[in-house]
Amino acid sequence: MNVKEKILLVDDEEGIRKVLGISLSDKGYDVFTAQDGEGALRVFKETKPSVVLTDIKMPGMDGIELLGRLKKEDPDTEVIMITGHGEMDLAIKSLKYEATDFVTKPINDDVLEIALKRAYEKISMKRQLRDYTQNLEKLVKEQSAKLVETERAAAVGQTVAGLAHAIKNIAGGLRGGVFVVEKGMELGNDEYLRQGWDMVKTDVARIRAMALDLLNYAKERIPDYKLYDPNGVAREVLALMGPRAKEYGVALEADLDEDLPDVWFDPEGMHRCLTNLVTNAIDACADITCAERDGRVVLKSFAPGNEQYRAGYEVADNGCGITEEMMPKLFQSFFSTKGTKGTGLGLMTTKKIVDEHGGDIAVQSDPGKGTQFVIRFAPMDHTGAASEA
Amino acid sequence: MEQKVLVVDDELHMRNFMTTLLETSGFEPLAAEDGVKGLELAQTHKPILVIMDVMMPRESGIEMYRKLRDDPELKDIPVIVVSAVAKKTFFHSQTVLNQYRGERIPEPAAYIEKPPEPEELLEVIHSTLGGEG
Numbered sequence: 001m002n003v004k005e006k007i008l009l010v011d012d013e014e015g016i017r018k019v020l021g022i023s024l025s026d027k028g029y030d031v032f033t034a035q036d037g038e039g040a041l042r043v044f045k046e047t048k049p050s051v052v053l054t055d056i057k058m059p060g061m062d063g064i065e066l067l068g069r070l071k072k073e074d075p076d077t078e079v080i081m082i083t084g085h086g087e088m089d090l091a092i093k094s095l096k097y098e099a100t101d102f103v104t105k106p107i108n109d110d111v112l113e114i115a116l117k118r119a120y121e122k123i124s125m126k127r128q129l130r131d132y133t134q135n136l137e138k139l140v141k142e143q144s145a146k147l148v149e150t151e152r153a154a155a156v157g158q159t160v161a162g163l164a165h166a167i168k169n170i171a172g173g174l175r176g177g178v179f180v181v182e183k184g185m186e187l188g189n190d191e192y193l194r195q196g197w198d199m200v201k202t203d204v205a206r207i208r209a210m211a212l213d214l215l216n217y218a219k220e221r222i223p224d225y226k227l228y229d230p231n232g233v234a235r236e237v238l239a240l241m242g243p244r245a246k247e248y249g250v251a252l253e254a255d256l257d258e259d260l261p262d263v264w265f266d267p268e269g270m271h272r273c274l275t276n277l278v279t280n281a282i283d284a285c286a287d288i289t290c291a292e293r294d295g296r297v298v299l300k301s302f303a304p305g306n307e308q309y310r311a312g313y314e315v316a317d318n319g320c321g322i323t324e325e326m327m328p329k330l331f332q333s334f335f336s337t338k339g340t341k342g343t344g345l346g347l348m349t350t351k352k353i354v355d356e357h358g359g360d361i362a363v364q365s366d367p368g369k370g371t372q373f374v375i376r377f378a379p380m381d382h383t384g385a386a387s388e389a
Numbered sequence: 390m391e392q393k394v395l396v397v398d399d400e401l402h403m404r405n406f407m408t409t410l411l412e413t414s415g416f417e418p419l420a421a422e423d424g425v426k427g428l429e430l431a432q433t434h435k436p437i438l439v440i441m442d443v444m445m446p447r448e449s450g451i452e453m454y455r456k457l458r459d460d461p462e463l464k465d466i467p468v469i470v471v472s473a474v475a476k477k478t479f480f481h482s483q484t485v486l487n488q489y490r491g492e493r494i495p496e497p498a499a500y501i502e503k504p505p506e507p508e509e510l511l512e513v514i515h516s517t518l519g520g521e522g
Contacts (some may be wrong), residue, residue: 168504169473169503169504171504172503172504172505172506173402173504175504175506175507176402176403176405176406176504176505176507177402177406179406179409179410179507180405180406180409183409183410183413186413187413192409195405195409196405196409198402198405199402199405199406202402320446
């Protein structure tokens, strides 16, 4: 033993304490003694021995009770019981209370030695097990950290690749627009000029939308919560998107609940959400080759009529709809159902803003018939100040 | 000799770009916004070349391409696919369909991933047609 193992010897007979104490000291233990249960508990708390050797029959608190109290104090303590002749029942009872072993009086040195050896083997095994467990936990922590790091790197790679792809698409579109404008100027062809200019304008708008979505997503913009009219935002979006809808031959209609109260939300963020949803809806209707009807988009505001939210919007279109297999991917970054026309950022950003508002966004779609997106926000249980926290 | 070239793409701006490119290069462009209309125009006009997208409503380019190749009158018209779908994906889908249906549809004359560069597209158009003649 490098460091002396501590042992607590408990016996009401002074003679035994003395003889056994000397014997244990000779064997290299750091011996503490107590003459009764109460004293033993006190010494135990002070010295924290790993092994306790206690007489079973003592006045006051007996050995069995002491055993129980010690195990309660520290379940890892090894307790060896000392029993007299005719105390076999008590000895067996003590084993039930998780005594490590028992030795009978008069104490045979060899027997005690074996009992102590077993006790310390048990202690040593427990320590090893604890070390392994701790190492394992440490290992798991290290590996998890590595995994998170790898996943983060992969996510960054994916983001960069997705962005590069989106930018390449827009740049390609611009390149096409510039080409058509150049041909228009070269040949003095107004039709080319007009077409090319439309292409350029569309792509400039796409770049702008992408930058705004990215900024929103990257948390560059801190939500600015105000007590504001939800219909005000809806009207601004309708006015902004009107020309686009007209250009694509889509009817853009309003269905606003004029009784909606002012609520706490970030008007600019919600403006972004509605712009994204209405743009998608118009695009879905412009693709009207899949349905023989006139495109129609309705932006509705409503009171959710439940305890959870104060306001909501619905953007419904009668466009091509979203297939079931597309649904789970809708809010993922850089996933777009619009091919080269989409960046795959709009819905992702929309969801993030709605999440920031403590709201929810739901989508229902009937392929070939149309799609409805529903946002519900302005939770009842907190104001804007609380949602900023 | 008639220089009709059919452009099939659901994106208006892509159609405008390609028809302008073709028109200003001496071709007579025709445009359709999906596979169904594209096939109709091909049957009516018998263009010398078809430039087509893959992801389109109603009928995708994957199906339209196979129908072009299945039509005895249209099967020899060269096709350039211009798509955001990766080249590998498109060719893989054609291989799988060939195996699955026991067909032997040949690969298109050329494949350009979107967005196409004007010069690149023009070069491919000329080399495709040159190879034909």
